[in-house]
Amino acid sequence: MSQPCFRMKGTTLTSIVLEVVSFEPDEFESQLAEKIASAPLFFTRSSLILHLNAPLSATEFELLVALCRRHDLQPMAIKGVTEGLKSTINDLGMADISQSKISEKPLAENKPVEASVSQSQQAPAEAPAQVETVTHTVEVVKPAKIVARPVRSGQQVYAEGSDLVILGAVSEGAEILADGNIHVYGTLRGRALAGVKGNEQARIFCQNMEAELVSIAGRFVMQENIQNKCWKKPAQAYLDADALLIEALS
Amino acid sequence: MAKIIVVTSGKGGVGKTTSSAAIATGLALAGHKTVVIDFDVGLRNLDLIMGCERRVVYDFVNVINKEATLNQALIKDKRTNNLYILPASQTRDKDALTMEGVQKVLDDLSKDYDFIICDSPAGIEQGAQMALYFADEAIVVTNPEVSSVRDSDRILGILQSKSMRAEKGQSVKEHLLLTRYNPERVATAEMLSVADVEEILAVPLLGVIPESEAVLKASNQGAPVILDTESNAGKAYSDAVKRLLGEEVPHRFLDVEKKGFFKRLLGGK
Ligand SMILES: Nc1ncnc2c1ncn2[C@@H]1O[C@H](COP(=O)(O)OP(=O)(O)O)[C@@H](O)[C@H]1O
Ligand SMILES: [Mg+2]
Numbered sequence: 072m073s074q075p076c077f078r079m080k081g082t083t084l085t086s087i088v089l090e091v092v093s094f095e096p097d098e099f100e101s102q103l104a105e106k107i108a109s110a111p112l113f114f115t116r117s118s119l120i121l122h123l124n125a126p127l128s129a130t131e132f133e134l135l136v137a138l139c140r141r142h143d144l145q146p147m148a149i150k151g152v153t154e155g156l157k158s159t160i161n162d163l164g165m166a167d168i169s170q171s172k173i174s175e176k177p178l179a180e181n182k183p184v185e186a187s188v189s190q191s192q193q194a195p196a197e198a199p200a201q202v203e204t205v206t207h208t209v210e211v212v213k214p215a216k217i218v219a220r221p222v223r224s225g226q227q228v229y230a231e232g233s234d235l236v237i238l239g240a241v242s243e244g245a246e247i248l249a250d251g252n253i254h255v256y257g258t259l260r261g262r263a264l265a266g267v268k269g270n271e272q273a274r275i276f277c278q279n280m281e282a283e284l285v286s287i288a289g290r291f292v293m294q295e296n297i298q299n300k301c302w303k304k305p306a307q308a309y310l311d312a313d314a315l316l317i318e319a320l321s
Numbered sequence: 322m323a324k325i326i327v328v329t330s331g332k333g334g335v336g337k338t339t340s341s342a343a344i345a346t347g348l349a350l351a352g353h354k355t356v357v358i359d360f361d362v363g364l365r366n367l368d369l370i371m372g373c374e375r376r377v378v379y380d381f382v383n384v385i386n387k388e389a390t391l392n393q394a395l396i397k398d399k400r401t402n403n404l405y406i407l408p409a410s411q412t413r414d415k416d417a418l419t420m421e422g423v424q425k426v427l428d429d430l431s432k433d434y435d436f437i438i439c440d441s442p443a444g445i446e447q448g449a450q451m452a453l454y455f456a457d458e459a460i461v462v463t464n465p466e467v468s469s470v471r472d473s474d475r476i477l478g479i480l481q482s483k484s485m486r487a488e489k490g491q492s493v494k495e496h497l498l499l500t501r502y503n504p505e506r507v508a509t510a511e512m513l514s515v516a517d518v519e520e521i522l523a524v525p526l527l528g529v530i531p532e533s534e535a536v537l538k539a540s541n542q543g544a545p546v547i548l549d550t551e552s553n554a555g556k557a558y559s560d561a562v563k564r565l566l567g568e569e570v571p572h573r574f575l576d577v578e579k580k581g582f583f584k585r586l587l588g589g590k
């Protein structure tokens with residue numbers, strides 16, 4: 072049986088929706104530049120969904136996309152009034168998602184906060200610099216699942232939506248799974264699968280590597296390919312550009 | 322209230338019945354009123370090892386089916402005071418035991434006894450799970466070989482997930498009893514060492530019983546091997562019982578016996 076060349080996975084992605092109320096190129100660009108300057112790190116290389124409230128000609132639309140890209144935004148999809156833009160959208164390599172359901176929340180715009188300008192006395196005594204703080208909600212991390220007993224042959228432990236910490240050993244014939252990272256403070260003799268829902272950043276750490284199988288985000292390594300690396304040593308497993316690496320922790 | 326101890330292993334033929342008989346006898350010898358129950362319905366082995374097979378009239382299943390009272394079925398041991406046997410039936414099928422029936426018997430015995438020793442059948446299925454369900458403590462009998470260790474590991478997992486104590490969020494106290502230990506074969510790496518098994522199972526070691534001809538002799542005579550106080554196996558079981566009762570006793574018979582000067586001279590075994 073040959074190895075599969077690809078896997079299909081579902082994902083959700085947080086991105087910014089830029090609602091275009093009206094488009095006058097110069098005015099648009101200066102407002103955009105100002106907005107980005109207020110929180111450069113937040114906007115840089117953000118993937119963007121353009122939401123057109125007004126009809127644009129193909130040329131205007133091309134210009135709009137070019138302006139966004141000039142300011143390091145990455146428009147990838149478009150919705151709203153897209154009539155007459157079909158081929159342009161295709162040519163620009165974007166997707167028309169007018170039909171898809173997406174939920175939007177306004178980015179909370181807090182009251183302007185006064186920034187303390189202390190380092191420069193040359194700053195003119197005009198209006199103090201105003202900084203707009205942009206807040207966006209971040210999911211609170213679910214606490215790790217901690218297992219204080221050894222995981223025995225025939226048992227399975229799954230940490231859904233979190234890291235998994237095993238304080239004892241994981242026997243041959245046992246299986247431990249986590250959506251996040253896995254830590255084993257005893258000997259890992261069974262199977263360990265981290266990032267089972269596709270998290271490629273997930274890692275596996277263990278105090279003593281004797282695993283039957285180690286897997287991250289669907290990619291796996293079997294025992295015969297672990298034995299010649301860091302067998303019976305403290306080790307970690309992680310993905311590096313699609314390759315599952317296992318190395319000794321020193 | 323009696324302490325209920327299951328003698329279990331997963332794998333068959335590792336020495337559960339031999340150990341149940343020896344440990345029950347040892348506890349009784351130490352003055353504790355003890356009953357040993359044969360859960361191996363269909364095989365009926367314990368009464369042979371205890372030497373009371375000819376005195377079996379009623380059995381465990383009769384009691385559960387209310388065909389006999391507990392007192393009619395219990396056999397008082399002839400040699401050892403304080404010791405009783407509840408035999409299994411040879412003729413019934415494995416499903417003859419019910420959870421409610423077993424619970425009732427154990428509840429009744431708990432009032433009168435200090436220790437209830439449950440000799441489990443092999444396997445990890447219903448029969449074995451019934452034997453361990455009500456246990457407070459478990460003696461996991463293991464031979465120093467990979468397949469036996471693996472099965473013990475499985476039964477330990479079941480003990481901590483499917484027993485009554487586990488269901489209540491409590492734990493069952495675990496003891497490892499390594500039996501049929503042969504230091505010569507450990508030295509030649511044909512068998513796992515005590516350290517290997519302890520490392521894999523991570524359960525406190527109750528005892529190491531050497532492979533011994535005394536065990537076969539004892540079962541032929543129908544006298545638990547612990548009564549053979551001259552034999553290494555008998556001594557090792559006595560030590561294990563003391564540890565079960567909380568005494569600290571050093572382990573023995575772990576190393577290859579050095580032949581004495583005269584034996585070496587004569588080339589004897
Ligand atoms: N320490 C020992 N030395 C030698 N033979 C043993 C020892 N322990 C058990 N045996 C033998 O192993 C066989 C299985 O023992 P048994 O107690 O019936 O196991 P189980 O109840 O686990 O099936 C029996 O023939 C018994 O005599
Ligand atoms: Mg038996």
